[in-house]
Amino acid sequence: MRAKVTNVRTNTGENSPDRLGQGQTVRVGGAPAESRPGLVLTVVAGPSSGHVHRATQPEVTLGSIAGNALVLNDTTVSRNHAVIETTSRGFRVRDLGSTNGTKIEGLRVLDAFVPSGTVLELGKSRVRLTDPGEALAVPLFEGGRLGPLLGESVAMRRVFWLISQVARTDVSVLLQGETGTGKDLVAETLHQASSRAAKPFVVVDCGAVSESLIESELFGHERGAFTGATGRRVGAIEAADGGTVFFDEIGELPLALQPKLLRVLERKAVRSVGANETKAFDVRFIAATHRDLRAEVNRGTFREDLFFRLSVAPIRLPALRDRREDLPMLAKHFWGRAGGKGPLPADLERALSASDWPGNLRELRNVVERFVAFGGDLLEPSAAATAPSAPTDAGPPTADTFKVAKAKVVEQFERHYLQALMTECQNNASEAARRADVDRVHLLKLLRRYGLR
Numbered sequence: 001m002r003a004k005v006t007n008v009r010t011n012t013g014e015n016s017p018d019r020l021g022q023g024q025t026v027r028v029g030g031a032p033a034e035s036r037p038g039l040v041l042t043v044v045a046g047p048s049s050g051h052v053h054r055a056t057q058p059e060v061t062l063g064s065i066a067g068n069a070l071v072l073n074d075t076t077v078s079r080n081h082a083v084i085e086t087t088s089r090g091f092r093v094r095d096l097g098s099t100n101g102t103k104i105e106g107l108r109v110l111d112a113f114v115p116s117g118t119v120l121e122l123g124k125s126r127v128r129l130t131d132p133g134e135a136l137a138v139p140l141f142e143g144g145r146l147g148p149l150l151g152e153s154v155a156m157r158r159v160f161w162l163i164s165q166v167a168r169t170d171v172s173v174l175l176q177g178e179t180g181t182g183k184d185l186v187a188e189t190l191h192q193a194s195s196r197a198a199k200p201f202v203v204v205d206c207g208a209v210s211e212s213l214i215e216s217e218l219f220g221h222e223r224g225a226f227t228g229a230t231g232r233r234v235g236a237i238e239a240a241d242g243g244t245v246f247f248d249e250i251g252e253l254p255l256a257l258q259p260k261l262l263r264v265l266e267r268k269a270v271r272s273v274g275a276n277e278t279k280a281f282d283v284r285f286i287a288a289t290h291r292d293l294r295a296e297v298n299r300g301t302f303r304e305d306l307f308f309r310l311s312v313a314p315i316r317l318p319a320l321r322d323r324r325e326d327l328p329m330l331a332k333h334f335w336g337r338a339g340g341k342g343p344l345p346a347d348l349e350r351a352l353s354a355s356d357w358p359g360n361l362r363e364l365r366n367v368v369e370r371f372v373a374f375g376g377d378l379l380e381p382s383a384a385a386t387a388p389s390a391p392t393d394a395g396p397p398t399a400d401t402f403k404v405a406k407a408k409v410v411e412q413f414e415r416h417y418l419q420a421l422m423t424e425c426q427n428n429a430s431e432a433a434r435r436a437d438v439d440r441v442h443l444l445k446l447l448r449r450y451g452l453r
Helices: 154-166 183-192 214-219 255-267 293-299 304-310 320-337 346-351 360-374 402-424 429-436 440-449
Strands: 025-028 031-036 040-045 052-054 059-063 082-087 090-095 102-104 107-109 111-114 119-122 125-130 136-139 173-176 201-205 244-248 284-289 313-316
Touching: 031 154, 090 102, 090 107, 136 154, 154 183, 154 313, 154 320, 173 183, 183 201, 183 244, 183 284, 214 255, 255 304, 293 304, 320 346, 320 360, 346 360, 360 402, 402 429, 402 440, 429 440
Parallel strands: 173 284, 173 313, 201 244, 244 284
Antiparallel strands: 025 031, 031 136, 040 052, 040 125, 059 082, 082 090, 090 111, 102 107, 102 119, 119 125
16 A cells, blocks of 8 residues: 555643643543544535535444435445544555545555555545644543453543443443453443433343344343243333343344344334234444444444444443553453462463454453463463364363363363454454354353353
């Protein structure tokens, strides 16, 4: 790609607010904030030529539909075309699976850091990215812990600040991030920090319930509503009245069911399968997905109106590789929970920097627990992320009975095999089940057993 990556120095020290530097942690009005480059988008060609947008958030979306920060009235631009993030390294440009692509000087890019002055080509439109020289102050949380959540990195303190602001409201929240980044724990934290903490917190795993049963799972059913419905069943939404419903992996929700869920969200009333009347409810909705739903909207696999209804307050969780400074803190936490004694072993500390942790927090936790259970000989975090580990030369522990020793070896193999399988299949459970030639429901049970889903 011809556009060069901008090399900008970063500084994590405190600074005075009148000298905001890119990438610095500063204080504005007595509160902590991260200083990022400002961003001005200028449409220099195309139907919306002359339109200017000055970013007020660290992430800006471009597309042809309302809801984007910069709306381009261009039929060759996808509904959700691209996203631009301001960072200390420059502007990060990511294409959202657009039809005609995002190009720079004629070359199509999927994900790139570009400098100020770069012109993006989106269909027939041209958009110039400019740093106006005025830093953007992004609010941060004061401290490295929020409830059960840990993280002293700037990336996590930003997430903590968003949680602290959103928890006090009843707006719908969309949690986005790779598998294993802790979206379920964030959802629980949002619930516990809200005024609904004393009410139910109901989880619906949209990827684990069969398509034929998901409607009953959400809305409930009446006796005789279908074959096998021998009694009335209360659905998740009715059961959570007064509390919170957490839709885990909302991107897996069947397309045919999405308009029904949208009507329920809009009307705040639910009708169970086989019933004639609706029941009003008071529920807060939180959804999570490892997919980018904006790209799914482009593909037609997720409804645009449901996306907007769920993502009133979007929160993106960083991957572990993007918050490496939190690794020692997190490893010590998992070490203590797993029963480790004393400080972290040197082998484990060295292993923290030996992997990009594609499995994120789940992988880190599993590695630490494996170290506590078996010792350093089985500590292979980078290998575990890419391929099943071979049996160690020492063989199974002979101090155990045959049954116990065999169970430990089988558990080690299954855990490593599943980690590698899900990484290769980009966390697509259906594809993983096909590749492993096992039933999808059985695979999901195994993934839950080892904390991989």
